[in-house]
Amino acid sequence: MxxxxxxxxxxxxxxxxxxxxxxxxxxxxxxxxxxxxxxxxxxxxxxxxxxxxxxxxxxxxxxxxxxxxxxxxDQLSLFDIVSLQMERLKENIRVQQKLLSELENVSGRMQRNEPFTVEQFAEIMRVMRLNHEKFFAERKSSWDLHLDRLGEYLDDNPEEPDKEEK
The missing domain is CATH 1.10.1660.10 (Multidrug-efflux Transporter Regulator; Chain: A; Domain 2)
Incomplete structure (x- = not known):
């Protein structure tokens, strides 16, 4: 069955x-x-x-x-799908490498007690934002899952009607 x-x-x-x-x-x-x-x-x-x-x-x-x-x-072939996935991974790697490079630059400047320009700070923030967008999307998905489970529990376990007070 x-x-x-x-x-x-x-x-x-x-x-x-x-x-x-x-x-x-x-x-x-x-x-x-x-x-x-x-x-x-x-x-x-x-x-x-x-x-x-x-x-x-x-x-x-x-x-x-x-x-x-x-x-x-069935508009995409298996080759197309694999190619898209490879491009997506390459882009993720590029963003991670860019963030690493920016952080290494910051670390070096901190060790040499050099100041940061507004442009350098803005670039670090931009790269970090790109890196964290996926994290926040995953957190939202996790919260949605927890809310759905709570909803299921409440559906399966409705509160008893209020008993009249004597």
Whole structure:
């Protein structure tokens, strides 16, 4: 018998939020292959394969609309996808190397007790901002996951109605 997962189970398995999976369903990117009698979304093994494709393309930096288009028309070849990933990694390495170079420059100036120009300070801040954008996006995703889990808990454990005071 094929395995099926509810939306919360699939979210946990894939490291996504329930909100993300519901949004993907809403925009027609990733819909469940079935529903339970109670109306819960049910995802099967074939759905996992599609979700893996979506996440891989998203990791490459494609927008959700681009991913939808690729999956509908298979517009990118495997070579194109690998090439995009290589370019993305090269860009990440370039940003990290630039940040390292700027920090080494700062360290050297500090050791020599040399002052910083406004332009040098601005450049360091710009490079650091680029480096930290990914970190903050990952933190937001983590918070979304925690909020979804809290929402699930509250849905599963509603408060008892207030008892009348005597």
């Amino acid at each position: 094929p395995k099926e997962w509810k939306v919360g189970e699939l979210a946990k398995l894939a490291g996504l939020t329930i909100r993300t999976l519901r949004y993907y369903d809403q925009i027609g990117l990733f819909s469940p292959s079935g529903h339970s009698v109670a109306g819960y979304r049910l995802y099967g093994e074939s759905d996992l394969s599609r979700l893996q494709q979506i996440l891989s393309l998203k990791e490459l930096g494609l927008s959700l609309e681009e991913i939808k288009s690729v999956l509908a028309g």
